Amino acid sequence: MENMRSENYNQGVSMAGVKHAPEMANNNRRALRDIKNIIGAPHQHMAVSKRGLQDKPAAVDPKNQAGLAGHRPVTRKFAATLANQPSSAPLAPIGSERQKRNVDAAFHGPADMECTKVISDDLPLPMMSEMDEVMSSELKEIEMEDIEEAAPDIDSCDANNSLAVVEYVDEIYSFYRRSEGLSCVSPSYMLSQTDINEKMRGILIDWLIEVHYKLELLDETLFLTVNIIDRFLARENVVRKKLQLVGVTAMLLACKYEEVSVPVVEDLILICDRAYTRADILEMERMIVNTLQFDMSVPTPYCFMRRFLKAAESDKKLELMSFFIIELSLVEYEMLKFRPSMLAAAAIYTAQCTINGFKSWNKCCELHTKYSEEQLMECSKMMVELHQKAGHGKLTGVHRKYSTFRYGCAAKLEPAVFLLKSVAL
Template identity: 75%
Template sequence: MGGSNENFPGVMRPSTIRGGLKPGGGNFTAGVGNNRRALSTINRNIIGAPPHPCAVHKRGVLTEKVTAQLAVREHHPSLESLSCVRPNYMSQQFDINERMRGILIDWLIEVHYKFELMDETLYLTINLIDRFLAVQSVIRKKLQLVGVTAMLLACKYEEVSVPVVDDLILISDKAYCRKEVLDMEKLMINTLQFNLSLPTPYVFMRRFLKAAQSDKRLELLSFFIIELCLVEYEMLRFPPSLLAAAAIFTAHCTLSGSKQWSKTCERHANYSENQLMECAKLMVSLHQKAGTGKLTSVYKKYNTSKYGYAARTEPAVFLIDEGC
């Protein structure tokens, strides 16, 4: 995949987003130190911008991609361990930390939402970021570049229409040039050994929701809960399948007001209620603070009619009460 020849400026002019979606270079680095300063700028720009479908360049034949995806879905249990990263990998980074990761992911969730990309793209983007950072040291002023490049690669894998590089430079407030993005793309794809076909929590979510015979309300609440986990570094200690099962279990409990985990769900997910409880309690805690914390992209996204105002659902606090 190397350097992107698909994304040349002649395909389509990059879209204009008012003010850019920026933490942008120095602003982003300074914003990390103050935690929210950069994000407040991002939020103002995103809220003021119109919806921005990022359809720019039709890809060619997708047969190989579809075949690869089917193979992954058929064999994803055995591949899951390859998708996981060490839950303490950030301790080996010398210039970035888990808080900076959270700011980056929160921003990417807003970018993903504004560009109207596929759900799979978001999950793959975050997976690529964590797998890359787990083996490659990165200085803080390049962290946003890692995120933008991971989104570019994820789009190439998941989307039919791929953003041009210039659009990604624009949302970064022109903090990086085209060559930097393409060079990072080469480094990332080689570091990951061209392996993009690993199962993310999204794959398991779809499978388990089907087993649960979910309605739209359960589906939206489940995705709200698991997207809260994407921002949180501490949730990396749980494998993707357990995160997915726990999100659906927590959503079930939230909507019913009692513990709900059917034998059918247990059989398909291969997790018992007891195995899910630790993760579910953490998810309830994330749900409780979702609208009041400093990183609120997921809450704002799911506090819209498009997502059924799932964020307004009262959390299942009984799950974290003593004796539960």
């Protein structure tokens, strides 16, 4: 024994200066000698001689030979699993899958074993083919939900036109669709006004359409003017004697935003028959921009009209008819309940039905507008009714404008009354 200690001591000193080498060697031998938690083999020890550990294991009882497969520490979870198993269930023979799993588990630490979920061999496991089938079916369902039918390409003809911004035109209109709700107002905002009503608003807009026509302004200027008026009236209380002042000032702001050549203030004063002064217009201009927080960049129905007309492969006749119908909608207060994209799509659909004499809404229009024929039906019916009474009553400015040859006499076409009889599916 003294020789063994001296040899071990010398061996320990020579190991890179590690201290307490004798104790480490003794501890290792004691730990291997005292292992008693081998599953199925309570007292199987490694043979120890005076020379140290031997490679041969001690004699094993043939009856407990299968226990060698259980080289795994007994954790609380594993012991509970073993306790729940039927006592009559025989262990798998050496070389089986059970042995391989247990041998692999023996090389992991106790911390890994605590995190491992033990599954009883008696419980039936799903076949790989069944699992693959379930997973593939779930993935197919997810893909079907996410994939939308791609809209036909309508921009290839403008590939060489830098002003068409073909590279990101889809992103622009996706942004318009997300932000168009911010440009809308409550369809009942007139209830908060004490001195004006929806009829006075209609008279103002009908008059502004005539002013817009005589000044030969851009189409987008008219739509932005109406949007500014509605957003301002929805936030500020206005007396009726200043309602016209709000209208001409809103048009001045829209011209500054859209036009290259802006009408001078003196021209607007003459248009109002000198009812207001220059100071009145400038003061109202400051009031409007402060109330709207200088937010003039909003998606109006005109933004969507141009895109949707392109999807419909429109000609000049369809374009003029569509703008005639949507300008009638600008005057009508009840049409505020529809979003700008809905108004644009319904105007084009109604114009197609008016020109063709039958329902006309193809797949390309539906995919680009993202509105089906059934979704447009309510708005389209209201537009047909506006077309029917456009030439009657006091508000005939739009009808007179589109009865000229400059606008293709679009107002003289018969309205699509058959849409009023159709039933929404």
